[in-house]
Amino acid sequence: xxxxxxxxxxxxxxxxxxxxxxxxxxGEVARAETSRSVTVEFSLQTAxxxxxxxxxxxGGGIEGVVNPDLVVQPGDVVRVILTNTDGMLHxxxxxxxxxxxxxxxxxxxxxxxxFEASDTPPGSYAYYCTSPGHRQAxxxxxxxxxxxxx
Numbered sequence: 001x002x003x004x005x006x007x008x009x010x011x012x013x014x015x016x017x018x019x020x021x022x023x024x025x026x027g028e029v030a031r032a033e034t035s036r037s038v039t040v041e042f043s044l045q046t047a048x049x050x051x052x053x054x055x056x057x058x059g060g061g062i063e064g065v066v067n068p069d070l071v072v073q074p075g076d077v078v079r080v081i082l083t084n085t086d087g088m089l090h091x092x093x094x095x096x097x098x099x100x101x102x103x104x105x106x107x108x109x110x111x112x113x114x115f116e117a118s119d120t121p122p123g124s125y126a127y128y129c130t131s132p133g134h135r136q137a138x139x140x141x142x143x144x145x146x147x148x149x150x
């Protein structure tokens with residue numbers, strides 16, 4: 001990322017932070033309809049690494065991994081916890097599954113999504129931040145549904 005791109009990302013983040021500060025943040029949990037207990041959980045933190053905006057895995061097999069693959073099985077009930085560690089506006093969106101966290105803008109603020117992968121065919125599904133410029137700056141990864149549908 002060159003200096004002009006970094007400057008553009010910085011200004012977009014400042015604008016997004018300003019706009020977020022003007023609205024109430026609830027930190028609520030986005031949940032898909034499921035009556036089952038969570039079977040797999042992932043924790044991600046927001047960060048800047050080598051001039052890129054990224055998610056960093058926290059705990060388990062994704063500890064320290066940048067934009068980790070989140071691997072699940074069909075039928076898993078999945079919780080993804082997003083923690084803001086840089087003070088910029090972030091969220092996490094999985095468009096093919098129609099799930100998104102609420103935005104987090106303050107350091108230490110958390111949001112989570114819980115969804116069931118029962119109707120999700122095996123394959124690779126993008127997850128990314130919807131804040132302007134963040135996906136282009138590197139904040140994206142993959143949810144991988146392995147195996148055969150239940």
